[in-house]
Amino acid sequence: MSAEKLDALFGDPRDPDNPVGYAAVLAADERHEMLAEGERLLEAYGMNAEFVPAAYGGRLVRADRLAEVQRALWRRDPCLGLGYGFSSLLGSVNIWSAGTHEQRTKAAEILLGGGRIAAAFHELDHGNDFAHAECAAVPSDDGWLLTGRKEIVTNLRRAEAMVLFARTSEVAGSRSHSQFFVTRDELPADRVLDLPRFPSSGMNGVQLGGLRFSDCPIPGNAMLGRPGQGIENALRAYQLSRVVLPAILVGPLDTALRLALECVHERRLYGGVAADLPYVRAALARTYADLLAVDAFCGVGLRALHLAPEATLLYAPAVKYLTSRIVLDAFEDLRAVMGAQGYLREGSYAMFQKLVRDAAPATFAHISRSACLVLILPQLPRLARKSWLADPAAARQLFDLGADLPPLDFDQLAVGMLSGDGLIGVLAETAERESAGSPVGRFAVRFRDEVLALRDQCAALAPSDLTIGASPEAYAVADRYTVLLAAAAALAVWRSDDRQQEAALLGILDRLSGRLGGAPVLTPDERASAEQALFDIAVERFQDGRLLDLSARHVSG
Template sequence: MTTVLAEGALPARLHTLENALGDPFDTGNRLGFRAVLAADECGEMFEDGEAALHDYGLGAEFVPAAFGGRLTRLDHLVEIMRCVYRRDPCLGLGYGASSFIAGVNLWAAGSDEQCREAARLLLSGRRIAVAYHELAHGNDMARTEFSALPGPAGLVLNGRKEVISNVRRAEAVVVFARTSPRPGSRSHSQVYVDKSRLPAGRMSYLPRFRTTGMRGVQLGGIEFRDCPLPVDAVLGAPGRGLETALRSFQVTRTTLVSMFTGVVDTALRTTLHHVQGRRLYGRTAADLPHVRSVLTGAFSDLLAADCFATVGTRALHLLPAETAIHAQAVKFFVSKALMDIMNRLSSVLGAHFYVREGTAAVFQKLLRDIQPAGFGHAARAACQVSLLPQLPLLARRSWSADTAAPAGLFRSGGDLPPLDIRRLAISAGGRESLSTSLRAGLAAMPDGSGPAHTALRARGEHFVGELGRLAEECIALSPSDLSVAADSRVYDLTTRYVHVLVAAACFETWRHACAGGDAFLSDPAWAAAALHRLRAPLGAPRPALPDALEEALWHELLHRHDRSLGLGLVPRPPVGTG
């Protein structure tokens, strides 16, 4: 297994950003981890880092090319943001991702004038916040109390929103509000609020929320009191706010959690560096079988998570009718996989994982900063609740079919059609082709030999059988089994289904790479390892890899570490260089 740089999968401007930010491990780099940790200790955003991102023009990454920005492909946006998250997750979320979330809602429903105004703000390095949540109601958006009801000269805003990134620092806010007192899903809209145009005294800020992780991110709240707003501030048709949010969530839940893989890249690199320099029992810690097993398992799980996130991101372009399923599954699986990796790496570091000085000092910050991957924007449990009632319909309409997803879904770096958020379906209607691609892929599996190839076929056959078993169990579910009060056995069905999706993504990515000549992706070892660990019984620790698979992944991990290559599915350029 030999890594080569898959340049076609990477935006060329990634080199520019890498060069601007430099090697984060270099103690002489004013944008490196030493400065990042100093800002973290103060609980503030890293100012020099923000200045560097402003000079690069990061805001343009969130603006579609039609409005003068650089956003044409979501997979390229993810790669750019991973570069930032790899250095400081607070910069990734606090400087970038919060504006991206707001922007997606605008591009999904805003008028040309609203989109152009938002684009001008982002292209000039300014910010837009998004205000969904009210602490009293959490993710239950239908119970939103914040109102934008008709008034004498348009709309009148009343109420408060809490836990908003950058609400004080943003020039505009996208607010989810009740625009009709009637019950039902058509009683809410999203409104675009330009703070510079509000009358004095009608808007105030709530105190900042201090957090354990993401310490620098400015989380606050906002309150409006009889604040007038023009009726044309509504995004799209009145009453369509929930539909806009559901489409936007498909984009943001998929891409944001994918950006967090950059955090784990740095954590795994930091841990490997530490154990290579630590001597125990007359040899380095990296030579101990248990340490090697944990690190190769973490590497395998990172590859699987990255692969699934990449397939889910490409699906937003290629399969807009199915991504209501994919987005929930990606958020549910990838966030848990990343947090589990971090916890296992902390066990390897031992007491060093919480030390705030020295070569491994950044790890404790990353361990705190990774936590919002599981609950930010939508909790994993909320994704599971959304998936559960869809399983019987999927079992009846899709899982027994021989339908295969398009080959382009699995060709990382391949061409993509333009993204049109408005084409994303609110419901998949029981149609989903990723899981059934595994059956078709096995039938077309290239000939091969060796333990990795044999293991991959066997694991693939297991997951094809698992989909059949799931179909039988899900068809037999009663309506009472599909409620939020369902017992844990029923909810386990969603986890098993998501594992089939991940297995299909890894297997098919490997199979299609065989024809493309990618030396790493076409090696069956990484995919066989991913499926081997996915097969663990629910609730059980993921099994160690067979010796042949562990040896192959261990050498690949060392190869990339020694050359400062990215540790995800697509090896990124050397850290801090172009």
């Protein structure tokens, strides 16, 4: 099975008779339902096998392959992507990371049998503040008694099993909570109540549910790991999903950009087509640069899960934080180009408004952007002092997207302080290698100088700036750091792939440097040339029926 196979099963999205085409997807969205034909298609494909490690009978071996298949699905319908299967990944990664052999076998049997595993972490009163979650489990004679609520959990009512996050100690700190893996039939019906479905403004078909537990017994062997390891388990396991989800969102953005390209070449304005307008071409070129930046950054993050798993505690939240902002901004830029067509729920471009609505919750779901920065901040002073501009760049293998990888090993994902930062090392090496007068060389110097400034700012951070109570200035430091990581990833990916054009790289670096502020690196003529080249590449790929991401593979629509 592959992304190409899934594309073929979905067929032509523009075919009105296609039961999983745009017309059917939009009709299900209007009814606030999951696309039933889509779920049947995914069941026949065996989508749940993508979430199960190969050692337990599934197809999960490479994180980048997992992301590629999910991207193919989300490109057609993000609601189906989240509601059918990805929510099961969010639950099951905790089992692959911390579960016993028996627990993993049980989870694999559920998923490979077509079942679902929900991730029951969220409580409305606490959001991402898991350390203060109130749903509690207390010891009983033969297990645990669970009391409290879980809310806004995808597929909770439909799931055959769930991973529960519950308080197991009244002592404050990171050891106060644990995880439990239970099946729904293990919960007495009179001790658990399904809450009404939570309506949402995006992902209309996804069933967001909740549960209320009242002294609900759960088995003594249900705990994942040891008591008090709930937060640690989540920090380790969710390193995978915090990179995979941003990589997936390239799919909906790809579709939205393709719709915009189609629209501007058909829409008549001022005696010509909209694509004739310099503003329109520039806006689309910049959005395309953003898509490529996200793809490169995510691609490196996915490979780091295999090749540098000790670093993904830092790189995963950095990817999730920055790419979510870029994707949201890109959709808004496209909406400005689409005009009224970007809001219509009927017609040739109605799919666009659904993609915008569906992408918004996906960018902050699972972990908020501010929570990502909280994970990054404690690492920065040590790295600034000991690693930045001192350690060499990471091995080229990290940036050779698509090259061979060792199997994903959840046991290698770690929680702790990093000793090195091979991505930042790319910026220093590029600044030394490239001609100082070339556009790429000027960008490299600009980013290297930003590292120097950031190093001084990190040295001045107070202890309180490394916590959730950090100052706005400290959050800004972490924000700028993520931009530098993305720039390093793009530079190294382009160096490793001769197929990519330098004009596209210049467009990416121009967009990223713009997020740092300061004087532009490119001259007006250089920027105009890069943006025209990006626009031409996008149009050529669109007309040739190829994806706009770095793979540029052919698709049916």
